[in-house]
Amino acid sequence: MKDGIIYAHSPASAVRQAVALRVHLDHCTVHNGPLRVLPGTHTEGVLTDDAIEKFAARIAPVDCVVPHGGVLAARPLLIPASSKSQVEAPRRALPIE
Numbered sequence: 546m547k548d549g550i551i552y553a554h555s556p557a558s559a560v561r562q563a564v565a566l567r568v569h570l571d572h573c574t575v576h577n578g579p580l581r582v583l584p585g586t587h588t589e590g591v592l593t594d595d596a597i598e599k600f601a602a603r604i605a606p607v608d609c610v611v612p613h614g615g616v617l618a619a620r621p622l623l624i625p626a627s628s629k630s631q632v633e634a635p636r637r638a639l640p641i642e
Contacts, residue, residue: 557590560621563642567617570637573610578630580609580617580638587620597624611638 573579583604586592592600606626611617619625621642630636 557622560591561587563621565619565621566641567611567619568639568641569611569613569615569617570639571635572613573615573636573638574634575608575610576630576632577634577636578628579611579636581606581626581628582609582619583607583624587623590622592624600624 567580571577583600584607586600586604589596589600601624608628609617609619617638
């Protein structure tokens with residue numbers, strides 16, 4: 546614990562320069578719970594929960610559909626979510642930051 550925070554936060558200036566990769570071990574379709582993001586939110590810096598809720602109310606989420614063996618690259622500050630899988634199919638991915 547540091548300054549009353551349970552975990553350390555990376556400075557936004559460092560996170561803005563990073564790229565997160567997801568190597569997909571399985572097909573990721575709209576039916577098996579793909580990563581869902583709010584486009585453009587990575588440019589807003591570190592957001593509060595209230596700010597995230599406001600963005601979620603006005604920006605349409607985009608499903609990140611990726612084939613087996615595909616790689617998804619995204620900025621870590623992009624607001625993510627994941628929908629529940631509608632089928633009995635795996636959606637394993639190896640995250641790299």
